[in-house]
Amino acid sequence: xxxxxxxxxxxxxxxxxxxxxxxxxxxxxxxxxxxxxxxxxxxxxxxxxxxxxxxxxxxxxxxxxxxxxxxxxxxxxxxxxxxxxxxxxxxxxxxxxxxxxxxxxxxxxxxxxxxxxxxxxxxxxxxxxxxxxxxxxxxxx
Numbered sequence: 288x289x290x291x292x293x294x295x296x297x298x299x300x301x302x303x304x305x306x307x308x309x310x311x312x313x314x315x316x317x318x319x320x321x322x323x324x325x326x327x328x329x330x331x332x333x334x335x336x337x338x339x340x341x342x343x344x345x346x347x348x349x350x351x352x353x354x355x356x357x358x359x360x361x362x363x364x365x366x367x368x369x370x371x372x373x374x375x376x377x378x379x380x381x382x383x384x385x386x387x388x389x390x391x392x393x394x395x396x397x398x399x400x401x402x403x404x405x406x407x408x409x410x411x412x413x414x415x416x417x418x419x420x421x422x423x424x425x426x427x428x
Contacts, residue, residue, distance in 0.1 A: 322345065322348065322351065322409045322410075322411045322415065322416070322417030322418075323343050323344060323345035323346055323347045323348075323351065323409045323417055324343070324344050324345050324409060324417050324418050324420065325341040325342070325343060325344075325353070325389075325390050325407040325408070325409065325420035326341060326342050326343075326344050326420065326421070327341050327342050327421070328340070328341040328390075328405070328406075328407055328420040328421050328422075328423050329341065329423060330403075330405055330423040330424075330425040331425065332397075332425050332426065332427050332428075335395075336393045336394055336395045336397055337393070337394040337397055337403065337405070337425050337427070338391070338392075338393055338394075339355065339390070339391070339392050339393075339394060339405055339407065339423070340389065340390065340391045341389055341390045341407065341420060342389040342390070343385060343389050343390055343409070345409075345417070347382065347385055347409065348411055348412070349412075350411070350412045351382065351385075351409055351410060351411050351412075352379060352380055352381045352382060352409075352410045353379070353380045353381075353384055353385065353390060353392070353407055353408070353409055353410065354377050354378070354379050354380075354407070354408050354409075354410050354416065355377060355378045355379075355380070355392060355394065355405060355406075355407050356374040356376070356377045356405065356406045356407070356408070357374060357375065357376060357377065357378070357394065357403060357404065357405050358372050358373060358374045358375050358403065358404045359375065359398065359401045359402070359403050360401060360402045360403075360404075361400065361401060361402070362400055362401060362402050362426065362428075365402050372404045372406075372422065374404075374406065378392075378394065379410070380392055390407065397427055398427070399427055399428060400427065400428070401427050402424065402425075402426050402427070403424070403425045403426075403427060404422055404423070404424055404425075405422070405423050405425065406419050406420055406421075406422050406423075407419075407420040408420070
């Protein structure tokens, strides 16, 4: 009686073994295309808007752009030194803000009496983002 039950189990085991055989892929994630990075980011208040400048390291691929993240805090309530910054939004730009000399962009819609923090990331096709730039702090009296 045991012999009659073991045949279907053996058949099922062999069937599963046959359909599971095949070429397996490498156990590595596919290589991501490296995006450029904004380095040496600086920000200055010129009385009307904030001018952000920096250098581009790496390659700006076709269709790449730049995303500028920002956070604003009242001047009398700045975040503590070393505290994480909660970015409240971003501005997206195309290749028009990138040249051979680097990155340069004017940020408008700045409200007086605030402390602003900015961080820039290069964006690629499909919305992928490169590494973050250094963070800059700009006081707007």
